[in-house]
Amino acid sequence: MRESLAILDYGAGNLTSVAHAVRHLGCEPTITRDPDVVRAAERVIFPGVGAAGASMDNLRRFGLDRALRELQASGRPLLGICIGCQVALNGSEEDGGVDCLGLVPGDVKLFRFPAGITRKVPHMGWNEVAFTGNHPVFAGIPPASQFYFVHSYFPVPADDSVVRGTTTYGGVRFAAAMARDNLALVQFHAEKSGPPGLRLLRNFLDWKPQAA
Amino acid sequence: MLSKRVIVCLDVKNKKTTKGVKFAGNVDVGDPVEMGEQYYHDGADELVFYDITASAENRPIDIDMVRSVAQRVFIPFSVGGGLRTLEDMREVLLAGAEKVSVNSLAVKNPTVISEGARAFGRQCIVLGMDALRVEPTATIPSGYEVVVRGGRERTGLDAVAWAQRAEELGAGEICLNSIDADGTKSGYELTITSRVSSAVGIPVIASGGAGTPEHLREVLTEGRADAALIASMVHYGTYSIAQIKDHLASAGIRVRR
Numbered sequence: 034m035r036e037s038l039a040i041l042d043y044g045a046g047n048l049t050s051v052a053h054a055v056r057h058l059g060c061e062p063t064i065t066r067d068p069d070v071v072r073a074a075e076r077v078i079f080p081g082v083g084a085a086g087a088s089m090d091n092l093r094r095f096g097l098d099r100a101l102r103e104l105q106a107s108g109r110p111l112l113g114i115c116i117g118c119q120v121a122l123n124g125s126e127e128d129g130g131v132d133c134l135g136l137v138p139g140d141v142k143l144f145r146f147p148a149g150i151t152r153k154v155p156h157m158g159w160n161e162v163a164f165t166g167n168h169p170v171f172a173g174i175p176p177a178s179q180f181y182f183v184h185s186y187f188p189v190p191a192d193d194s195v196v197r198g199t200t201t202y203g204g205v206r207f208a209a210a211m212a213r214d215n216l217a218l219v220q221f222h223a224e225k226s227g228p229p230g231l232r233l234l235r236n237f238l239d240w241k242p243q244a245a
Numbered sequence: 246m247l248s249k250r251v252i253v254c255l256d257v258k259n260k261k262t263t264k265g266v267k268f269a270g271n272v273d274v275g276d277p278v279e280m281g282e283q284y285y286h287d288g289a290d291e292l293v294f295y296d297i298t299a300s301a302e303n304r305p306i307d308i309d310m311v312r313s314v315a316q317r318v319f320i321p322f323s324v325g326g327g328l329r330t331l332e333d334m335r336e337v338l339l340a341g342a343e344k345v346s347v348n349s350l351a352v353k354n355p356t357v358i359s360e361g362a363r364a365f366g367r368q369c370i371v372l373g374m375d376a377l378r379v380e381p382t383a384t385i386p387s388g389y390e391v392v393v394r395g396g397r398e399r400t401g402l403d404a405v406a407w408a409q410r411a412e413e414l415g416a417g418e419i420c421l422n423s424i425d426a427d428g429t430k431s432g433y434e435l436t437i438t439s440r441v442s443s444a445v446g447i448p449v450i451a452s453g454g455a456g457t458p459e460h461l462r463e464v465l466t467e468g469r470a471d472a473a474l475i476a477s478m479v480h481y482g483t484y485s486i487a488q489i490k491d492h493l494a495s496a497g498i499r500v501r502r
Contacts, residue, residue, distance in 0.1 A: 050341055050343070155447075159247070225321045
């Protein structure tokens, strides 16, 4: 039987693009907000655009927060994209402060630039991700590849060892890609990032995390 | 460092892509889905589809086209034309578009910007605006007036003030088209682009007038634009996206390649 992929639909925007991208890679996803479907899935993509507060409200309302914590404990692979990446941390500065899932220790902060530097926020467009190490989800991506970002807040993990790729905007260097055990998190939209983004998604679909 | 974006605009009429000179005398140049896919493979950073007749014909945009594009193109694309309600926007976003673009609708009913931003996030809402050079007056101090209906109707709004208002309302990006430059291939209108871009904290896409790669260099430096929209210079094969990006990169502008 083919492995099942669930894409979380929790009212946080465009998951169609993620679905189209994985279909293009030959995988038919189940788009769901049912926590039991998430519990049964072999792997899960947690996409999202929008605000952290509304996203967490919806995750709790559908009972997906618990399903995601169980998924983390189960060792099955989870990919968080953009808001799905941010709410995996402990909390976000957005919406006056939001408690998040805490799957990875750390916080999410608003872009503030060093004195003398002004940049537009959101950080919107293509920027380079410098990958480090040889994590399977980030393997085979050509050096200096650029990915598509749209965000005003960025992840600040407590433990640097989870950082697998960094990006710099206006003098702020932030974690654009993280991984820990069965979790892979990316701040950029892999599904809208052309060939390197598709490669990353392909890697995720093939990923067999080591038992934690 | 963020790259400057090269965005290809496909004007769609009767399911064909067209490129008009000052919005008149459109000629068919091809299938928008196939052209979009080709530009994706050629290295476009983003695509824009404008259904230029949907709003005049009072019909919704072609959702099947949006869905077909989304199945084949894995870069962001926005859709404009014929969007009248939040439901219209939702349908386009659910079909796979990254952003929706509102222009005359926002002039008529500015709350559509704030409602759209609240419902879908700011980053989804692009304010499209057409600016016409006029004599500066008390109400149009910048000397650029917002016009609608392809330039046929003046609105009494100052282009710079309207851009700032749109940002306050929640627009995530502004696509600024110069009616004077549009279709001329003699270069973007640098003055208004730079003034609008300096006046807002959201990205500005310059539109109208691109004829050579050097025009893009000008608007991305002197014009202070974050992105440049192109159409006929690639639709007719005059330049490839790679040639344009080579030119920008050789001038020290960071692009995605």
